[in-house]
Amino acid sequence: MKQITRNQAITLFESGAWKQWSNDKLVWFQLNQNLLCVDWSHFTDAIESVLGRSVYLHEFGVNRQGLIDEFKGIKSPPSLDDIISMIPVEKIIVVP
Numbered sequence: 107m108k109q110i111t112r113n114q115a116i117t118l119f120e121s122g123a124w125k126q127w128s129n130d131k132l133v134w135f136q137l138n139q140n141l142l143c144v145d146w147s148h149f150t151d152a153i154e155s156v157l158g159r160s161v162y163l164h165e166f167g168v169n170r171q172g173l174i175d176e177f178k179g180i181k182s183p184p185s186l187d188d189i190i191s192m193i194p195v196e197k198i199i200v201v202p
Contacts (some may be wrong), residue, residue: 107135107138107139109139109140109141110139110141110143112141114143115139115141115142115143118143118144119142119143119144119145124143124144124145124148125148129152129153129155129156130156132144132148132149132152133149133152133153133156133177134177136149137153137170137173137174137177138174153173153177156177157173157176157177157183158183159183161173162189164192164193165184165189165192168192168193169184169192172184
C-alpha cells in the first residue's frame with residue numbers, strides 16, 4: 107500500500123471520512139500506514155473489535171507485522187506471555 111504524506115494524513119483526519127469506514131477497512135488502512143491518519147481511540151476500538159481481543163499499546167510499536175498477519179488470518183493471536191515477552195527487559199517495571 108502506498109504511504110500517504112503528512113499533509114495527506116492531516117487532511118484525511120480532519121475530513122472525518124474515516125468515521126464512515128467499516129472497522130475492517132479502517133484497521134487495514136491504518137495498519138499499513140506509517141503515519142496515524144485517524145483518531146487513536148477510534149482505531150484501537152476498531153482493531154480490538156476486528157481481532158476480538160485487547161491489543162496492548164506496545165504491540166503497535168514492536169509487533170505491527172504480527173497484527174497485520176493476525177488481521178489477515180495467517181497468524182494466531184499471541185498469548186499473554188508472548189505479549190509480555192515483546193516488551194524489552196529494560197522497560198519492564200514490576201509493581202508489588
